[in-house]
Amino acid sequence: MIKGTLATGAVIAAPRGAAAGVPAPVERWGLHEVTLTGPANGNPFIDVDLAAMFSNGRISVAIPGFHDGEGTYRIRFSPPQTGRWTWTTTSNAKALDGRTGAFDCVAPRAGNRGPVEITPDGYHFRHADGTPFKPVGTTAYSWALQSDQRCAETLKTLAASPFNKIRMCVFPNVASVATHPFARTGSGPKDWDPGRFDPAYFRRFEDRIRKLCELGIQADVILFHPYDKARGYSDMARPDDERYLRYVAARFGAFRNVWWAMANEYDNVESKSVADWDHLFGVLVAADPHRRLRSIHQIDTYYDHRKPWITHASIQHGAVALDDGRVHPHRNFAQKAVIFDEVIYEGNSSKRWANLSGEELVERHWWGALGGCYVGHGEVITNDDNADESWLGQGGRLRGTSPPRLAFLRQLLESVPGPGIDPIQQFWDYHLGGREFTWYLRYFGRQRPIEWPVVLPIRATDPHDAYCVDVIDTWNMTIERLPGVFQMSQLNTYDSHDPARPTISLPGKPYMAVRIEKMGKPFR
Numbered sequence: 001m002i003k004g005t006l007a008t009g010a011v012i013a014a015p016r017g018a019a020a021g022v023p024a025p026v027e028r029w030g031l032h033e034v035t036l037t038g039p040a041n042g043n044p045f046i047d048v049d050l051a052a053m054f055s056n057g058r059i060s061v062a063i064p065g066f067h068d069g070e071g072t073y074r075i076r077f078s079p080p081q082t083g084r085w086t087w088t089t090t091s092n093a094k095a096l097d098g099r100t101g102a103f104d105c106v107a108p109r110a111g112n113r114g115p116v117e118i119t120p121d122g123y124h125f126r127h128a129d130g131t132p133f134k135p136v137g138t139t140a141y142s143w144a145l146q147s148d149q150r151c152a153e154t155l156k157t158l159a160a161s162p163f164n165k166i167r168m169c170v171f172p173n174v175a176s177v178a179t180h181p182f183a184r185t186g187s188g189p190k191d192w193d194p195g196r197f198d199p200a201y202f203r204r205f206e207d208r209i210r211k212l213c214e215l216g217i218q219a220d221v222i223l224f225h226p227y228d229k230a231r232g233y234s235d236m237a238r239p240d241d242e243r244y245l246r247y248v249a250a251r252f253g254a255f256r257n258v259w260w261a262m263a264n265e266y267d268n269v270e271s272k273s274v275a276d277w278d279h280l281f282g283v284l285v286a287a288d289p290h291r292r293l294r295s296i297h298q299i300d301t302y303y304d305h306r307k308p309w310i311t312h313a314s315i316q317h318g319a320v321a322l323d324d325g326r327v328h329p330h331r332n333f334a335q336k337a338v339i340f341d342e343v344i345y346e347g348n349s350s351k352r353w354a355n356l357s358g359e360e361l362v363e364r365h366w367w368g369a370l371g372g373c374y375v376g377h378g379e380v381i382t383n384d385d386n387a388d389e390s391w392l393g394q395g396g397r398l399r400g401t402s403p404p405r406l407a408f409l410r411q412l413l414e415s416v417p418g419p420g421i422d423p424i425q426q427f428w429d430y431h432l433g434g435r436e437f438t439w440y441l442r443y444f445g446r447q448r449p450i451e452w453p454v455v456l457p458i459r460a461t462d463p464h465d466a467y468c469v470d471v472i473d474t475w476n477m478t479i480e481r482l483p484g485v486f487q488m489s490q491l492n493t494y495d496s497h498d499p500a501r502p503t504i505s506l507p508g509k510p511y512m513a514v515r516i517e518k519m520g521k522p523f524r
Helices: 147-160 200-212 238-253 275-286 324-334 360-372 401-415
Strands: 010-011 031-037 049-054 060-067 072-077 085-093 100-106 115-116 126-128 137-138 166-170 182-184 192-197 219-224 259-263 315-316 339-344 422-423 432-435 438-441 452-453 466-473 478-483 503-505 511-520
Touching: 031 085, 031 200, 031 315, 049 072, 060 085, 060 238, 072 085, 072 238, 126 422, 137 339, 147 200, 192 200, 192 238, 200 238, 219 324, 238 275, 259 275, 315 324, 324 339, 324 422, 360 401, 360 432, 360 438
Parallel strands: 010 031, 137 166, 166 219, 219 259, 315 339
Antiparallel strands: 031 072, 049 060, 049 085, 060 072, 085 100, 115 126, 182 192, 422 432, 432 438, 438 511, 452 503, 466 478, 466 511
16 A cells, blocks of 8 residues: 655745745645635625735746635645745735745655646556556545544555545435535525535545545545435535535645546436536636546436546446456547446445445456456445445445455556556457557456467567466466466467467466566566
């Protein structure tokens, strides 16, 4: 598990017109927070505008501020470059306007590789320092809204898990301890004021984001969902939606581990059309100067992930990862990185979407990887078929058999040279993925072959390159290095009768794989 810290340099600004003292240095991609005191009367969430311009002499970035209750205002900035940064505020409130300050940004500490972004080829992920990021994610919708004790249990579970990304809702979708993101106006479920946020609710949520960052885990923050019609948080009027997006972007956007998921099952939110979602993406892009990753997730109708504000496709599909031939067309259509965040969950539920065996879920992850995409985990294992109280709904402990096998898969993914696995000769049923001339993976799924006559459907530039071969049992998590080495001239022959072509013996069990790797980078 790669862990990091979220170093924060906080400063309380000096009186208007005077420069603040220089706070402690902030690491690159850390978080610098400016705290100001301003108007507390009226409705500061609507009445007060606040921003600051941060500059290091080479670039300047306008960062929005937000009201954190009782006349306290904050501006959060994650510096993308080292050096001295200065800032100046602008506001329609005299007490907040024209405030200035400075801080030093230093090199990142161990474990801080910067926010995750899309690789230049468009199909994979990397950190800002160039380190590849291979997502092995999970979903626990309302874990961050549970009791402190339950949240601590979830974080402990995540620390020992293979998961480096978690999908989590801002608004509750199952029974939760925290349920009121907006100020209450009465005791009824819809007695709340969309123009007044409850800062304590959002402080609590961002505390969970901070703790995930300390574990090196990406927080895939789901902004809207269709599951809470009783309160209607996802059915606000457009001005209220816009205000909410600007608020969360200002509060959470400086955390380097934040991703934005505009909605879960967006097409089930009956109060919004595709045009509404397009508009809200425009609002989010404008409100987020840190440019965090952005996606949207469907139940039935695919959103057009080719739209420029989408950084990667987040897709629900129960049958897509049954083989790689179903996977890679999604990547070709989106023309971007694809994460199948929901492929049905491991579970003992009677619900159709929560009753996979561990073997079935792990198999979907391997087929997804072979097709050049990524697959997400979820678990619904309960004593009474109550999905809301499972890992998927509330977090807590993992009970399934898939997580150790997904840790094994993550180890393999992180051994792949370059940004990630790409499908090879994807329309010809070779069932191969990898990096041509360097690294190849052949996966057999539920088949039980006793041998595989090796065929790599390429012509090598150097037929004398030496390759080693590993036989991988993906369920029992073993790797057997075969004796000897092979030359590329032996591996890429199309002639099934060529006596030089090697045949690899296999144990006749399901969930086997073969890796062929150019000598020099063995997988341990």
